[in-house]
Amino acid sequence: MEFLQLIPQQQLSSEQNALLSLLTNEESSSEEGNHLPIYRFVQEPTHLQELLSCDRTKFCIWRDNQTIIVVELFYPRSINLPSTSWEITQSYRHGTRFLAIVGLNETAMAETATFVLSLQHSEPDLWSFDFDLDSVREDQLNRFLDANPQCVWEFRYQTWTVEQSIRLATRPGPLKIQLYTPSTNYGGFSFTDGGTAFVDALQQRTSSFESLCLHFNRRNSFTNENYVRLLQLEHAVEKLELYMFRPDPLLPFRAQVHCLNYRIDDYEIEKTHFETLPIVAKELTLSIHITSTENWSDSIVTFLDRVAQLGHFEHLRLAIDLWHKVDYTQVGWIAAAIVRVLKNNPNLVSLDLSENRYPLDYTPYLILLFRVMEGHPNLRTFRLNSEEMKVIHFAALKRLLFRNRKLTVVNRWDERVTDGTTIDQIYTLNRFYHGSKDLLVQHGCSTCRSRLTGTILMESATANFQRTALLLSDHADVLCELVNGSEDDALSPHDPRSIINPTPLKKKKLSPNSDVSCARRFVAPCGR
Incomplete structure (x- = not known):
């Protein structure tokens, strides 16, 4: 499905030309000129990959609210942006993507930034943006923070006021944030009050703050007192990551958290x-x-x-x-x-x-x-x-x-x-082993297990002694039922004619959620 449509240069409006003139592409040839290719949405995407569906690595997207989304997929960057643009960086497993919002109206830019940051994506990546929280409404902030709860949101250019600190620290639901200061003495994230309101608000939470990462280099955004208070909070933070300048290198080990990710230098500690x-x-x-x-x-x-x-x-x-x-x-x-x-x-x-x-x-x-x-x-x-x-x-x-x-x-x-052969086979056998054990937990009743075990024996384990042995050792009671027949069959009179004229079995169409369908999924080959 096509989401983007190229706008021919001769069809560009004066508004589009005005915004494009604010951008320069350092790698463009003289024949191309400085203008980047600009597209419009044929239909509005809901997933990030739909926005990135263009076959170019550098391009722009025009939105009807008079803003442009600038996209550059690979490092290093070569597009020069105006100082009024809002920059967004996505760091993910395979690299970094750069996006920017360019416009003449801050309200429209906030709308477009919210749209971009709210697009669905499945990777547990890190998003960084340079615009201040005061630039977006509270409903817009909640919208993009809620859209992808697996993401980490990095703040490296903002200064949080007391109100903003309370707003983020008391926000319900899962939230992963990273606060960053660079290796220089200037710039980076900061609090107007040294983090007092943030720590106070965390202390009042009734549920744990999911993940807090402090990546401070030369400067700690918390005062020493507030930093110590933060690490002494009882179960206020679920996961704490520390890469930072600190007054006491051993204090983080005492933090009342479930998960601690900590970097330390050997000269800071003695054995x-x-x-x-x-x-x-x-x-x-x-x-x-x-x-x-x-x-x-x-x-x-x-x-x-x-x-x-x-x-x-x-x-x-x-x-x-x-x-x-x-x-x-x-x-x-x-x-x-x-x-x-x-x-x-x-x-x-x-x-x-x-x-x-x-x-x-x-x-x-x-x-x-x-x-x-x-x-x-x-x-x-x-x-x-x-x-x-x-x-x-x-x-x-x-x-x-x-x-x-x-x-x-x-x-x-x-x-x-793996060695590509035998070890793969062992993993497949072990998967069968897990599935056999899971039958005891997921299908505890003997009737369900009897049907499932019979199907697995016929479809997967018959020609494999190891699988048969594993299955029957886990379900010996089912084996007895299969051999002796059900209680009703054992009590019913035997009809000798059934040996001469057996009743043909009727094949029944299986629903995707039937026990036997589940068994067939269980015995499917194990992928790498």
Whole structure:
């Protein structure tokens, strides 16, 4: 379906030419001139991809309210914008998109900005914009914040007043925001009151604020007092991310949050600091920047031993950032500490060791880690850097997946680690295993399970001994029913003529939600 229609240059109105004249394209040729191609909507989109459906990487879209949407899909930017434009940046998994709203009327620009930011999209991306919150009405702000609750909204150019701080801190529903200041001493996000009203409002919430990220470089937008108050709030924030200048590097570990994402430099801490440190979060991401070259692993090992000692973690991600030559004896000490973490955190669901700067590599210790994971009761995802894996490591991975069928091993891009043959088959078998177990939970009654198990046996497991064995071991009671027949059949008199003239079975059309249709979806081949 076409959403955009090119407007020929000779058909441009004086208003369109006036706005286009405010833009210059540094990469345009002399034949093209400075004007970017401009389109109009054939029909108004509801999804972001529909707005981006043009086959060009730089273009404009005219709206009937006398505004232009400027789109540039790739970095670096080459379109020069007027100072009165509103810039919007979308950072997503595969790159960055730049959009801008150009117009002569701020009310119309607010309407167009709300329209763009409210378009549906499924990626958990980050949106940044440079216009002030006073430039949009409250209903417009609520509209685009509600449209995509999975998004993170970054404020890096605004100064929040007391009223705006209260407005955002008390807003009901899920909200993920990031407050940013650059590495320079000027510019970036700020509060007019040092964050007092924001912290006060968070303290009054009856439900947790979903996600708050503080990315402060040289300047903390909170006063020291308000920063300490923020970290001492009890369960006011669900997820807290800190990349910032701070007065106390250990204070964030004590924050009363469910999820903590924190970056710290090794020169800020001593290994003894972690020995009795209370860490409240159950989901923890720690990025450590290593500057020392001697005994650089000491603080990491002490931290991991504290994680092992506490034993309450559900998700753990450790990223080590270093540039110097690595002594692999020290990497071995870290690997041994990770083993202790696995053994002492039975509720751990995911472990992520994928984000490490070269030359740090856990590959020499993967066999050790795989062996410990074989008996872990709840581990579901192990994320690693798999680029250096050899045949011996894939052999250990096969053993792991056979012994812990609930586990999936992925790389840093969340792709399953596989040898392309046998391991794929193991994952398919493990999926069958999960589906068989799920029948007990989702279809507890024996009648439903009897129908489903019979269908699965006939359509998927008959020619596969492993699948048949898995299915029947989980549903031995159903096997007895299939062999002995139902209670009614056992009590009804036997008719010998049925052997000579059996009644033909009638095929019945299945509805998409029938038990047997569910079974067929369950036995479908597993995609990568």
